[in-house]
Amino acid sequence: MELCLDKWQKSLELLAELYGAAAASIIELKGDGFEVLCTSGHGQNRLDKACAGFPLTIKSYCREVLETGEFLYVRSGDKDDEWRMEPSVRLRNVISYLGFPIRRPDDTFFGTICIKHDAGTNYSDVFVRTLEQFRDL
Numbered sequence: 001m002e003l004c005l006d007k008w009q010k011s012l013e014l015l016a017e018l019y020g021a022a023a024a025s026i027i028e029l030k031g032d033g034f035e036v037l038c039t040s041g042h043g044q045n046r047l048d049k050a051c052a053g054f055p056l057t058i059k060s061y062c063r064e065v066l067e068t069g070e071f072l073y074v075r076s077g078d079k080d081d082e083w084r085m086e087p088s089v090r091l092r093n094v095i096s097y098l099g100f101p102i103r104r105p106d107d108t109f110f111g112t113i114c115i116k117h118d119a120g121t122n123y124s125d126v127f128v129r130t131l132e133q134f135r136d137l
Helices: 004-018 046-050 061-068 123-136
Strands: 023-030 033-039 052-054 072-074 096-103 109-117
Touching: 004 023, 004 033, 004 061, 004 109, 004 123, 023 061, 061 072, 061 096, 061 109, 109 123
Parallel strands: none
Antiparallel strands: 023 033, 023 109, 033 052, 072 096, 096 109
16 A cells, blocks of 8 residues: 555656646545545645545535536636635635546545645646546556
8 A cells, every 4th residue: 555655646746746736635535524645745735734634524625526426626716606615715725626536446436636726727628637547547
């Protein structure tokens, strides 16, 4: 498992740099909440330190991905009626989110791979497809 996390760590560092993002992370569903499994900055980035774990009961970007089974791209949550009052935006300052579901071999939900930023973004389709490809590795 350690070798696997090391490879993901390097990939997340590269993704954060490529996207110019505050954080690139793998978030795992554990029990009744989400936890940061691996993140750029070796766990020291400000966005993931602020939300190291959060319950499944609150509305979150990750929960939306879990419930829909689809990728989610919120360009500017602070200007989006659906997201601006949610804890991810108000309390954690995760303004932009691009995330894809990660599934186990038995097709159950494992978590998400995501790019988070504390400012609005406008990623092209190439960036969306790039994250999807990383998810599929």
